[in-house]
Amino acid sequence: MDGAGTGARRVSIKDVAARAGVSWKTVSNVVNERPVVTPATRERVRAAIDELGYVPNHVARDLRGAATRTIALVLPELANPYFAQLAERVQQAARERGYTVSVELTLGDVEVERDQLRGRTRRPVDAVIISPMMLETAELASLDPPVPVVLLGESVRAGRNLFHVAIDNAASAVDVVRHLVDTGRRRPLFLGAQHGRRSTGTQRFEGFRAAARFAGLEQDEGLVVGAPTWDRATGHEVVARLLAQGARFDAVVAANDLLAIGALRALREAGARVPDDVAVVGWDAIPEGEFCVPPLTTVAPDLDALVSAALDAALGGAAPVPPEAEAHEVRIGHALVVRGSSAAPV
Known part of the structure; x- marks a missing residue:
């Protein structure tokens, strides 16, 4: 029977169609993201899907034991070199385990994230590995996904089938501040703050x-500045x-290397000397950072360990997670790679 739900009978595609006042073919078009449905109808169908807890037929079939040996890797974009590197490493490592990877891009669309996390692939x-950017913490915490979901970069309280793999972001920031203090910096700007x-x-x-407060x-x-997008143009x-x-x-x-690279250009254009006048540090260790002038100091995650743990x-x-526990947490190591952009000022 189609769908997934509670009780003796699973929710079917026809149930969703009846609730939304459309045909079952329209529901199928929405589920499969075919561009033949008006936005208003699409919204009405999605509301009915959410209200009834409908899961498409192929997911329900898989829950009955037919493994696909396929993993969905859901990323915000591939324009960011960090995500491109991550996709390549996941593809290679999964292949070694006999799995294929389907890469899905959300491109900032919260509905795509929501569908992937709720099993509407x-x-x-067999599983979803995702770096969510748009969903709020409360919604992430309410998830009860039909297949294992691994969150990269987000930490929430959650129930079964939800895992979290990331570096210790706070600890890595402490390492950055300690380095800056050791090189004589007293007025650091934080670029990319989120609240x-x-x-x-x-x-x-x-x-x-x-760390800045502790260091006095x-x-x-x-000097605490947000950034609508974490890219070079915004940093500049x-x-x-x-x-x-x-x-x-x-x-x-x-907050990431792309912002830092944009900042480097703005400083150079303003005649500021890096690192003599201003030091610059980022996160992610993208290859481009090595070739900046001067080369960019960065926090490098252990990407191989992150992929393996995910x-x-x-x-x-990984060990199963009881419903009342926090999501299974795996902390990945990191290293501060000191380069020319943050050497001691002369």
Whole structure:
């Protein structure tokens, strides 16, 4: 029978169609993301799916034991070199275990994230590995996915089938601040702060703020700056604007390498010397950072360990999680790779 639900009878595609006031073919078009449904109808069908807890037929079939040996890797984008590296490593490691990987891009669409996490995948999969960017913590915490889900970068309380694999973002930020203090910096700017939801940016900023307070650094709220997107253009635009406004800082702690690379260009255009006047540090250890002028100091995650732990969790190698417990947590090691962008000032 189609769907998945509670009680003696599973929710079927016809139940969803009746609730939404459309044909079952329209529901199928929405589930399979065919561009033949109007936005208003699509929204009505999605609301009925959510209300009834419908899961497409192929997922329900897989739950009855037909393994697909396929993993869905759900990423925000591939334009960010970090995600491109991650996709390549996951593909290689999964192949060694006899699995194929279906890469899905959310491109900032919260509905795509929601569908993937609730088992509404384009094709049957045995597990989902996802780096969620748009979903709020409360919704992530309410998940009860039909297949194992591994969250990369988000930490939430959750029930069965939910795992979390990441570096210790707060601890890595402490390492960054300690390095900057050791090289004489006193007024660091944090670029890419996020507030109000549990996220990678929040954790990095919280670690930075705690370490800066412990070190007795100046706490200037004007030196805590958000970024609508973590890319080169945003890093350049934000730092250029701050410099034009006369902001004073002797270090930029960017929440990822792309922001840091944009900041490097803005500093160079303004005539600021890096690292003599301003040090710059990022996260993720993307290859581009090695070839910047000067080369970029960065927090490097142990990407091989992250991929291995994510696959272990996705494929049943990690210990099961009781419903009342926090999501199974795996902390991956990291290293601060010090390069020319943060050497001691002369």
